[in-house]
Amino acid sequence: MAILDDSVLKSQINQAKSQVESADSQVKQRRATYSKAKVGVEQAIAAREQAEADRDQIKAAITQAKAGTDEAIAGLKQTQASRDDAIAALKQSQASGNDAIAALKQAQASRNEALASVAQTEAKLAEAKANKEQALREFERYQSLESEGVISAQELETRSTAVKTAREGVRVAEANIDSAKARVEIADANVSSAEAKIEIADANVSSAKAKVDIASSNVSSAEARVESAEANVSSVMAQLRSAEAKVSSARANVNSAQAEVDSALSNIDSAIADVNSDKARVEERQTQLAQTLVRAPANGIVAERIARVGDVTSGSKMLFSIIKDNQLELQLKVPETQLSQVKVGKKVQISSDADSRIKMLGTVREIAPLVDQESREATIKIDLPKSDLLRPGMFLRATITTATNQGLKVPAKAVLPQADGKSIVYVLAENNLVKAVPIEVGKILSKNSDLANAKIEIKEGLKLGDRVVVAGAGYLKDGDKVKVIEQN
Numbered sequence: 151m152a153i154l155d156d157s158v159l160k161s162q163i164n165q166a167k168s169q170v171e172s173a174d175s176q177v178k179q180r181r182a183t184y185s186k187a188k189v190g191v192e193q194a195i196a197a198r199e200q201a202e203a204d205r206d207q208i209k210a211a212i213t214q215a216k217a218g219t220d221e222a223i224a225g226l227k228q229t230q231a232s233r234d235d236a237i238a239a240l241k242q243s244q245a246s247g248n249d250a251i252a253a254l255k256q257a258q259a260s261r262n263e264a265l266a267s268v269a270q271t272e273a274k275l276a277e278a279k280a281n282k283e284q285a286l287r288e289f290e291r292y293q294s295l296e297s298e299g300v301i302s303a304q305e306l307e308t309r310s311t312a313v314k315t316a317r318e319g320v321r322v323a324e325a326n327i328d329s330a331k332a333r334v335e336i337a338d339a340n341v342s343s344a345e346a347k348i349e350i351a352d353a354n355v356s357s358a359k360a361k362v363d364i365a366s367s368n369v370s371s372a373e374a375r376v377e378s379a380e381a382n383v384s385s386v387m388a389q390l391r392s393a394e395a396k397v398s399s400a401r402a403n404v405n406s407a408q409a410e411v412d413s414a415l416s417n418i419d420s421a422i423a424d425v426n427s428d429k430a431r432v433e434e435r436q437t438q439l440a441q442t443l444v445r446a447p448a449n450g451i452v453a454e455r456i457a458r459v460g461d462v463t464s465g466s467k468m469l470f471s472i473i474k475d476n477q478l479e480l481q482l483k484v485p486e487t488q489l490s491q492v493k494v495g496k497k498v499q500i501s502s503d504a505d506s507r508i509k510m511l512g513t514v515r516e517i518a519p520l521v522d523q524e525s526r527e528a529t530i531k532i533d534l535p536k537s538d539l540l541r542p543g544m545f546l547r548a549t550i551t552t553a554t555n556q557g558l559k560v561p562a563k564a565v566l567p568q569a570d571g572k573s574i575v576y577v578l579a580e581n582n583l584v585k586a587v588p589i590e591v592g593k594i595l596s597k598n599s600d601l602a603n604a605k606i607e608i609k610e611g612l613k614l615g616d617r618v619v620v621a622g623a624g625y626l627k628d629g630d631k632v633k634v635i636e637q638n
Contacts, residue, residue, distance in 0.1 A: 166432040173425040180421050184414035191407040198400035205393035212386045219379035226372035233365030240358035247351030254344035261337030267330040275323035282316035289313045478534045480512060482548055483527040492517060492550060498532050499549040508539050508546065558608040559595060564620045565606050575612070576619040576626050578634065584619055586628040587611055 289309045296306040480500065484492060494514050502508035512532040521528045532548060534540060564575050573591050576584040592607030612618070619632060626632070 163432055166428055170425060170428040170432060173421055173428050177418060177421040177425060180414060180417040184411065184418060187407065187410040187414045191404065191411050194400065194403040194407040198397065198404050201393070201396040201400040205390065205397050208386065208390045208393045212383065212390055215379070215383045215386045219376065219383050222372065222375040222379040226369065226376050229365065229368040229372040233362065233369050236358060236361040236365040240355065240362050243351060243354035243358045247348060247355055250344055250347035250351045254341060254348060257337055257340035257344050261334060261341060264330055264333035264337045268327065268334060271323060271326040271330050275320065275327060278316065278319040278323040282313070282320050285309070285313040285316040477536070478540050478542065479515065480532040480534055480546055480548060482530045482532065483525070484530050486521045486526050486528060489517065489521075489528055492530060496550060499551075500532075500534065501547045501549070502544070503547060504545070505539060508537075510535055510537065512548065514550075557592070558612055558614065559605040560608055560612070560618050561620050562594065562604045562606050564618045564623055565589070565591060566623055576623050576628075577612070578617040578619065578632070582631050582634060584626055584628070584630050584632055587616075 289306075289312070292301060292306050292309045295301045296303060480498075492514060494517060496514045498512040498514060500508065500510045500512050512534050514530060515533045516531040518529040518531075560575065565573050566575065567573050572588055574586045574588050577587045579585045589611030590609045592609045594604050594606055596604035617634075619626060621635075
C-alpha cells in the first residue's frame, strides 16, 4: 500500500463545496425572477386575446361588407353580360348585313359571268356552224374526186369523219348556250334574294343598337353601386389594419414576456448546471482523494519499485510491478511460419543452459494476435509452475513438440560414412556374419552436444528388430564374422 500527498486535493474539495453553496443561492434567486416573468406573460396573453377578439369582430363586419360588394359586383357582371350579349347581337346583325352585301356582290358577279358565258358560247356556236359548212363543202368536193378516181376511198372517209366532228361541235355549242342562259336565270334569282336579306339585316342592326344603349345604361348604374360597396369595404379594412396593429403589438408583448420567461428558465438551467458541475467537481476531487491510497490489484511479490518519495506521478504512470500470486510466465518469440503449429493449452518442456536443475513443464496460455513487422515473429506467453529455482528476468529454453512420428535410431558410432556421401551400417546376419546395408540418416539426437553418446535417426534401410554392429564397426568388411556381445 502507498499513500500519495492529498493536501492539495482537500483544499480543492473545500473550494468546490463553497462554489456549490453559491450556485444553490443563484438557483433560488433565478427561480424568483422566473415566477415574476411568468405573471407578466399571463397579463400579456390576456391583452393579446382582447385585441384578437376586437379584430375578429371587425373581420365579421368586413365579411358582411364584402358580401355587399360581391352582390354589387355580381349585379354589375350580369348587366355587363347583358350589354355584351346586346353588343354581340349587334355585331352579329352587322355581320349578317355584311354577309348579305357580300352575297349580293357575289350573285351580281355570278350573273355577269353567266352573261359573259352566253356571249362566249354564242360565238363558239357560230364558229362551229361555219366549221360544219366548210367540212360539208370539202366532203362534197372529195366525193367528186373519189368518183373520178383522183383520191382514194380512205381520204374520202377522213373527210366524212371531219363532217361528223363539226356537227358534234355545233351540238355541244348549242347545249352550252342553253346551260349559260340557265345560269343567268339562277344568278338573277340570287341577286334578288341577297337584296332582301340586306333589308332584313339593316332592320336587325337598328334593333340591336337600341338594346346596346339600354344595357350600357344598366352597366353604369351597377358600376356606381360597386363603387359604393368598395368604399364601405375600404373603410372597414382601415379599421381592421388598426386592430391588426394592436394584435401585433400585443403578440410582441407576449413574445417579449415569454423571452423573459425563457431567459429566466435558461438562467435557472445554467445555475443548476453550475451546481451539478460544482458537485461533480467535488465528487471528482473526492475520487482523486480516494486514489491517493494505492493498493495492489492482487496478492503477490513486489518485483520492482519504480516510484520514490517526492516523485510526481499520474494515473498512467507505473509505481510498482508485482508478480501476481507468485506466478511467473515465459515469453517466447516464434516465427510466423510455425505459429499454426502452436495451440493454447499445449505443454512445453522448460530447461536452462545456466542451471541443469531446471527441468519442468509449462503451458501455453496466450498467443499474441499481432506479428512483429520487422522480425516476422509473434510472442507466446507460457505459464510456469511455481519453483524456487525460477527468478524474474531469467533466460530459459523451451521446447514445443508440434508433431510426433514413429522412427528408428541407432548409436552414432554404428553409422559409417562412405566416400560417395552415403552411409552404411553392418547388420548381423546368420552364423554371426555381418552384411553392409546402405541407409538414409536423419537428425542427430544428443543431449548437451555429447556426440560420443549421440544417436542418429534412420529414415530408410533398417527395420524394427535388425541388430547392428556398434563397437569396432569401422574395422569390418562385408561378410566378416563377429562375436556378439549383448549390450543394454
